[in-house]
Amino acid sequence: MMSRHVVARKARAVLRLFLILAVLVVSLFPIYWFATISLKSQKEAFKTPPDWIFVPTFEHYQGLFTGQVDFPLYFANSILIAFASTALALVIGVSAAYSLSRAHFRGRNGILVSVLASRMVPPMLFVIPYYLFFAKYGLIDTRIGLIVVFLQFNLTLAIWSMRAFFDDIPLDLEEAAYIDGASDLQAFVRVVLPLATPGMAATAVLCLILSWNNFVYALLLTQSKAMTAPVAVVIFASHEAAEWGIVAAGAIVLTVPVIFFVFLVRRYLVVGLLGGAIKE
Amino acid sequence: MRRIDYLFVTPALLILIVLIVIPFLTVFEQSFTDADTFTFERGDWVGAANYSRLIKDQRFWNSIQVTLLLSISTVVLQMLFGFALALLLWKPGHLVGLARGLVLVPMVLPPVVVGILWRMFFQPTLPGVNYLLQLIGIAGPDWFGNTWSALAAIILATTWQWTPFVFLLLLAGLQALPISPYESATIDGAGALQKFGYITLPLLRRILVFVAIYRLVESFRIFPIVYVMTSGGPGSTTEPVNFYIWIQAFNAYKMGYAGALVMATLILLGLVAGIMIIYGKRSEVIA
Numbered sequence: 188m189m190s191r192h193v194v195a196r197k198a199r200a201v202l203r204l205f206l207i208l209a210v211l212v213v214s215l216f217p218i219y220w221f222a223t224i225s226l227k228s229q230k231e232a233f234k235t236p237p238d239w240i241f242v243p244t245f246e247h248y249q250g251l252f253t254g255q256v257d258f259p260l261y262f263a264n265s266i267l268i269a270f271a272s273t274a275l276a277l278v279i280g281v282s283a284a285y286s287l288s289r290a291h292f293r294g295r296n297g298i299l300v301s302v303l304a305s306r307m308v309p310p311m312l313f314v315i316p317y318y319l320f321f322a323k324y325g326l327i328d329t330r331i332g333l334i335v336v337f338l339q340f341n342l343t344l345a346i347w348s349m350r351a352f353f354d355d356i357p358l359d360l361e362e363a364a365y366i367d368g369a370s371d372l373q374a375f376v377r378v379v380l381p382l383a384t385p386g387m388a389a390t391a392v393l394c395l396i397l398s399w400n401n402f403v404y405a406l407l408l409t410q411s412k413a414m415t416a417p418v419a420v421v422i423f424a425s426h427e428a429a430e431w432g433i434v435a436a437g438a439i440v441l442t443v444p445v446i447f448f449v450f451l452v453r454r455y456l457v458v459g460l461l462g463g464a465i466k467e
Numbered sequence: 468m469r470r471i472d473y474l475f476v477t478p479a480l481l482i483l484i485v486l487i488v489i490p491f492l493t494v495f496e497q498s499f500t501d502a503d504t505f506t507f508e509r510g511d512w513v514g515a516a517n518y519s520r521l522i523k524d525q526r527f528w529n530s531i532q533v534t535l536l537l538s539i540s541t542v543v544l545q546m547l548f549g550f551a552l553a554l555l556l557w558k559p560g561h562l563v564g565l566a567r568g569l570v571l572v573p574m575v576l577p578p579v580v581v582g583i584l585w586r587m588f589f590q591p592t593l594p595g596v597n598y599l600l601q602l603i604g605i606a607g608p609d610w611f612g613n614t615w616s617a618l619a620a621i622i623l624a625t626t627w628q629w630t631p632f633v634f635l636l637l638l639a640g641l642q643a644l645p646i647s648p649y650e651s652a653t654i655d656g657a658g659a660l661q662k663f664g665y666i667t668l669p670l671l672r673r674i675l676v677f678v679a680i681y682r683l684v685e686s687f688r689i690f691p692i693v694y695v696m697t698s699g700g701p702g703s704t705t706e707p708v709n710f711y712i713w714i715q716a717f718n719a720y721k722m723g724y725a726g727a728l729v730m731a732t733l734i735l736l737g738l739v740a741g742i743m744i745i746y747g748k749r750s751e752v753i754a
Contacts (some may be wrong), residue, residue: 203555204561204562206555207555207563207566208562210552210555210566210570211562212633213568213627214569214572214573215569215572217584217585217588217627218505218572220595221584221587224587224593232593233592233593233594235594236598237598244496254698279478279479279482280508281478281479282474282479283475286468286471286472286475286476287476289472290468290472292468292472295725298476298483301483301487302483305483305487305606307684307736308473308733308736308739309687309688309709309729309732309736310688310709311690311709311712311716311729311732312490312491312729312733313486313490313491314716315494315497315712315716315726316493316494319493319722320505332521334508335486336486338486339487341500342479342482342486343722345720346479354744356678363746371469371470371471374706380656396575400577402579402690402691402694403691406694417577417579417580420579420580420583420693421582421694424695431587431593433586434583435587435722438579439580441579441580442577445575446572449575453475458502
């Protein structure tokens, strides 16, 4: 016969398992439901009660890439703009973060605090002047314009998170390099940068995600040629007779690269999401 | 400063000045003019007219209320659910490893996708939320047809997306807790609830407050989810202040007035952040 103590422990374990399953259902069922809409014909999608088991159709996914809207272009724009802006942010941000970590000059803390504060300001502050500037100089609906504007969040993220990584690299290594006759630049490129590679990779992926997800800037500053995938999907969704299947398929295609990126940096997720707002 | 530092800092500084400082000053200057969106001229100086208009603007104050309601309610819910979830998945057990990964999925979806997903899930014509409610005998409302249910839908979608974020940080906090206080408490015969109240909660207080402040500041930025789910409707009743600024700047083309709205929002945001930082310092939660 089991003692009362053991029974109580078993009951708690079963309750816990039940709660975990409930949490998983709440987290994942809406996504599953959404995915089924993308795999059903318009008529099937509206059917109540819905079929949970059905023969999937890929017509909406095909429609995305062969229909009248130029989704492949928007998808390619998203990729190009995200990678270009991330590359720029890294080249400029990593070197700046290194100097901000090593050199002590007046205004250094001022720069760092403004970088952090600017990340908390609602994007509406920036989007108005950007729009005016873009309209005045013919930059509306250009990829290069969006690449530069995305530096507002990418460069600040790169500076702030890379500085945290550089702060953790001990000075001794550079000093040893100087004794061996290395210049400042050589010490940075040959000694410090290799050690900062994991940090740079994590920062790069986070910049890619932020760029990929950006909606406000892309919505306002593009029209067709330079439009990005998130804006295109929202425009599908806002048509009078929205074809839910295509909208859902577009949203899922939009999500796949992000899931992939996140998987790459899952170890740095906590630090990265905070944009280095706290150091561990 | 070494020579290399000038070389390294200057480009970044120039870009930050162009992309952040000059835009800020532009908006500040514009908020004292009647600039509009079509003519790219500076607009005529109108003094504080935009600001006195703003004080009497019902729609502005409604948008502030909506922002506060959405921010506070979603942050409270995220903290409660996120903390509960972190406690649930703290110790090892069946399915725990798998669940720790899978519950993070909503957080990594693009905000636009979260908005579209929940807009469709709440759509009465599709067999989503209302179908599930009907299974348990409840007639679901036309979610986006009236203010309170539309707000509830936005709150639910936002909470669903960001609870995993709170969970992730609090789980990291729980896992870093020292074991010895728990061991001594067990020897002294403390129950699970006592351990939670006297050990876990006080030790986690700093990180709890930090996460709440962080999420609150982030939640003031809410835009894509509202844009996709309700577009501020019905009417302008679910419109947060970011959305109203957007309308003034790009639908009503009142750049000057939109600038004043931005400045007022920044002041309110600074006020909220300032109060919390002072409170945090006084209670020694923030270093």
